[in-house]
Amino acid sequence: MKFDKPATENPIDHLKVVGRATDRIDGPLKTTGTAPYAYDRNDVIANPAVGYIVGAAIGKGRISSIDTSAAKAAPGVIAVVTYQNAGKLAKGNFNTALLVGGPEIQHYHQAIAVVVAETFEQARDAASLVHVQYTRGEGKFDLERFKDSAPPYRKDVFGSAAASQVGDFEGAFAKAPVQLDATYRTAHESHMMMEPHATIAAWQGDQLTVWTSNQMVNWAVGDLAKTLGIPKEKVHVMSPYIGGGFGGKLFLRADVVMAALAARAAGRPVKVQLQRALLPNNTTHRTATIQHIRIGAGKDGKITAIAHDSVSGDLPGGNPETCAMQTRKLYAGEHRMTAHRLAALDLPEANAMRAPGEAPGMAALEIAIDELAEKVGMDPVELRIVNDTQFVPDNPAKPPSNDPQSKKPEGKEKHNPHPPFSQRHFVECLRTGAQKFGWEKRNARPAQVRDGRWLVGMGVAAAFRDNLLTKSAARVRIDQHGIVTVETDMTDIGTGSYTIIAQTAAEVMGVPLEKVVVRLGDSTFPVSCGSGGQWGGNNSTAGVYAACMKLREALAKNGGMVDKPLVAEDLIEYGDLDKQYQQSTFGAHFVEVGVDAATGETRVRRMLAVCACGRILNPKTARSQVIGAMTMGVGAALMEELAVDTRHGYFVNHDLAMYEVPVHADIPHQEVIFLDEVDPISSPMKAKGVAELGICGVAAAVANAIYNATGVRVRSYPITLDKLLDRLPFAT
Amino acid sequence: MSDFNPKRRRLLQAGAAASAAAAAPFVPSEAEATMAQTSKASSTPAVNVRLRVNGTEHTIMLDPRTTLLDAVRERLHLTGPKKGCDQGQCGACTMIVDGRRIASCLTLAVMQEGHDITTIEGLGTPKNLHPMQAAFVKHDGYQCGFCTPGQICAAVAMLDEVKAGVPSHVTADITRAPEMSNAEFRERMSGNICRCGAYSNIQEAIAEVAGVTRT
């Protein structure tokens, strides 16, 4: 099904099943411990050998020698695989660093060996007997050193130019009656999903089967085949349950490659789970950023000039964190500039984490807006409202692509420098939130409200994230008993895909939800959009919708009879509606914090998010996406930071004790309001993304609340107590 | 081996000598112990362990290094308890032992003989959910589901701790019985990390089971 015109009325609009707050259909499995995650698959492989990964002990350099003889001789050991006996391995298209290191070491804890034994205990013990000598290399590990010298990123990002310019920013900024010029810093963060990357691999002849934990099954197939140098057709990937991803499982990772290599070497199936302590350095992370924001405004609060320059780092050949992208679209202003600069660093690979770009970008921009509001003397809600725009102020033309991966032919689309938003209910989000949260009770003067030990403050920030369209396919079958079975390689990483896909099929096929069986995460199923970039919900259900509509045709042709199983397969693909219109999701976050007047500890007391993001397919699971994102936002605001040892070049606090993420006690009851929005431009579902919108702006809302509580403006995340202490009003 | 008495002093030895070790208190000489340690045999010295899990007795030969978590997951194939960190830092492996929640990754299976072990599988089944499991479904107290078995086991045992009067960090007056309150539940559940961030909903589920209205 080609979706190239705005949706008109369709079967989804009946909303008999879709749009209802529905319990997850996988709930009984997940709550009883019977949902099969990758490392649980005793049902498919009876007695696998166990692999244990050895990570590199240096940040950069070379292996000068590696001796596996003691490990091989250890009790129970079946095989030891290193770069020396792994065979030729290529780099996956989606990887920046090689997944198997050696002799060159690109980053700390890069996987350099897997030890395979009969049991986990034996493999772990033997792994300590792999003796490796290194020659340390000179590495670049400190982003701060490259703040000024990092070169502009030249390739395009998410289909758009990495830098943009509208009007004369410098001139307008210089003339602006109110000026803000500040630099903000966000920290390296780790996904730290609860399930570490895990895989069971089995070979039958030259056919490789892996049960793994991956958000993008089709990408995993391609990159696993490429890495091992085998045809894609010989690779079968299954990932039906995924213990969290947040972008950390978008790509093929070392667990899969090592399990496959280990199984080949051992001559039997092998399972591998990455040790938690390897996760922050071995896998990808969200990179730290240094963001310079300048805003010029009139005394009326209207922005006349806005510039956002973001510096981040990654391994050579990597990508920038695209922090300035939302600054092109969120607020009005005639003169503007955005830029992304990228320093080549030798830290582990930086890559996507929940709302890449916007999460750290909004964390900076939305403090800047708060600061501007104070300079102007305007309420920060009102300042945002007066700078609303219904057209994209800065939509640079995509530069000629030199990217061989680029799929779209160039020059065919007419470029619109100021496309309208398909829907934009930003102002309504702010007004609704302000009213529900009791914003009028906020004292605009900081450090005025006290509750016992606590200094209390409120903060607000905008939420903004684009809605992305990507094709997605599904197969739907109906049998004589009226059972509708949906198959797609879509994944459910906690997002609720199983349930919204079942709701979609039930709605279109006119059957009760109980009659729908959903099978996901198998590479033999039609290729879906996968889970990432908050595109999964809208696109995957649109693909299921397309397949169901085709099945309805087949049913009609069969006289409405199901005397035999009927099957249909189709995909949703998109025209250029996303070029004619800017599709984005909007929201507003309101946060109340208490800051201990003595110690500077910040505790979040209340949180509210108001979201306008198209049709909500299942308010229950959508709400969960938003509260989860709000929680991760609190982590980014208050505690999450991978600390870099710039001598050795690694993230020091690489476990869940030292890398603190929010716990129950950090999170109050959270309120979420979805505005009643339906977006016919997005897809037949009229839905948009929601999972990442929820994190965008949260950190800034917390930061702004801390400022309101204490009068201390912190521009560097996480806002730990040491950054407040010397400026807190309490005196000893 | 069936006369294995957890109260009897004993020394558990190499697989080859396991029956001898179980037959009588047996102290190896230094040399014997060294031999067992350096054996090139493909097997590792194993011990016989009797575990009572969800009311069922199991007798298994185990490498003494096996944690309770790994014994239950890899040998009994009860994979509800998860290995989220294997370091006692996440709570995904929570089991209930003699009514108390523990981190099953930080204890050896061999240390748990004679104890009553309950895993998530012992609380309820998909067709017959425990009230806490049903409440998690109703309130969407989970997302990816990986931490969920640990959260539920912890929640069930946590409510018993409050009932038993165990104080917590947020108990205002520790000389009195703690309240059944959301603040208490949040603090007490903090050993179970949920990176998806379902906390707010988990608290709704627990509050419902506890009969507490949200504060």
Next chain:
Amino acid sequence: MKQFTYERAQSPADAAASAARMQGTRFIGGGTNLLDLMKLQIETPSHLIDVNDLGFDKIEPTPEGGLRIGASVRNTALAADERVRRDYGVLTRAIVAGASGQIRNMATTAGNLLQRTRCPYFYDTNMPCNKRRPGSGCSAIGGFTRHHAIVGQSEACIATHPSDMAVAMRALDATVETVRPDGSTRTIPIADFHRLPGNTPHIDHNLEPGELITAVTLPKPVGGMQIYRKVRDRSSYAFALVSVAAIVQRDGSGRVALGGVAHKPWRVEDADRAMAQGAKAVADALVGNARTTEHNAFKVPLVGRTLASVLAEAKG
């Protein structure tokens, strides 16, 4: 984890005899710290003596009017004991501020005292560490030191002791009872139990090889307002940046011990004497001579501010 043999001792004499007879033994109680370190091969015992069946699981009154806490009393049970809650509130408060419900249900009184540092360089076996491998160097010095010591540290080690419970016990002047492998017993004042790193940071405490803790004794209750304040980045399940255990009497006299600042629970006599002069004087006595790094310099003002807050609370 290296291979080991395992034994469940049935009497203290049994345990001591095994410890005397065999090389490389470790006692195991809750196992929450020891097993974690064994998985990483930071601890590599060849023989484990399970000391959970020695009858050390009781809390009993002493003839002096104090309490004798068995070595294997679980942290939860200790914190929940009515007598502790009534008479040694700072101890209950400290325990429930530590770890998680699950860990407190497992961890023992003795094990809590014996837990090793959480220095990330100690935990990462790729990095030199004098505590893990004597003479290899201290990676923390010049590295990421947000959690590290500001007092009592040495050129060989700047790690902190992670226990909350031990800080309260230090304020309460607890004593540690032990039995040696030869069967002889002794008591060690908690002040002398933990060590500063000096040039032997691999030795955390003053127990002899094979010496087993049997109990921790609390002296007669001293009354007063008892407060334990733990300062940390997240609200729960985190190690202290700084913690304060304080016992404050009506007349303003009292005692104070700090966690998170040194290789051992930190108490200074001058600080106790300065109690009546207010928080600043107390803080000066405790950390006035602090040596800090860029990452942990904040702990000095934090100690002062936290003490001020605690003493204000004590006044009511």
